[in-house]
Amino acid sequence: MDSGDPFGLFRMILDEYSAQILQLTTPKAMNALELSDALGIPIAACYRRIRALKDVGILKEEGKVQSLGGKMVSLYRSSVEKAEVVLEDGRLKVLIDVDGQETTDEMLLTEEATMLHWERTKTSQRRRNAVRTAERN
Numbered sequence: 001m002d003s004g005d006p007f008g009l010f011r012m013i014l015d016e017y018s019a020q021i022l023q024l025t026t027p028k029a030m031n032a033l034e035l036s037d038a039l040g041i042p043i044a045a046c047y048r049r050i051r052a053l054k055d056v057g058i059l060k061e062e063g064k065v066q067s068l069g070g071k072m073v074s075l076y077r078s079s080v081e082k083a084e085v086v087l088e089d090g091r092l093k094v095l096i097d098v099d100g101q102e103t104t105d106e107m108l109l110t111e112e113a114t115m116l117h118w119e120r121t122k123t124s125q126r127r128r129n130a131v132r133t134a135e136r137n
Helices: 006-014 016-024 032-039 043-055 113-117 125-136
Strands: 059-066 072-078 080-088 091-098 101-108
Touching: 006 016, 006 080, 006 091, 006 101, 016 032, 016 043, 016 072, 032 043, 032 072, 043 059
Parallel strands: none
Antiparallel strands: 059 072, 080 091, 091 101
């Protein structure tokens, strides 16, 4: 997927952990271990999400800091400034603003029925904990 595909970016943003990583790294940059701890997921799974988000340009490396163990670790920050979906006159429009570059696309709802069948997920305890952790920091 490339960063010029708004529907693909939107699907990625809807992923539970990707969404939480973007949310946690909006107010301040965080390293992978901090994200892994906040989300309650293994570090390898966290790095997979980070890599995918970086590959499409919606998460940026913001520098490096020295960890408690003495290693240099990367800090990550969300590049998403705005993401919105609008349903109007039978058309679904997605607009995503990343670092001031707006991408938008629209389709008739009949063009992709799967857009209407995304899985609904319950708000998990991990998500609530991640938000609380971010608010405290």
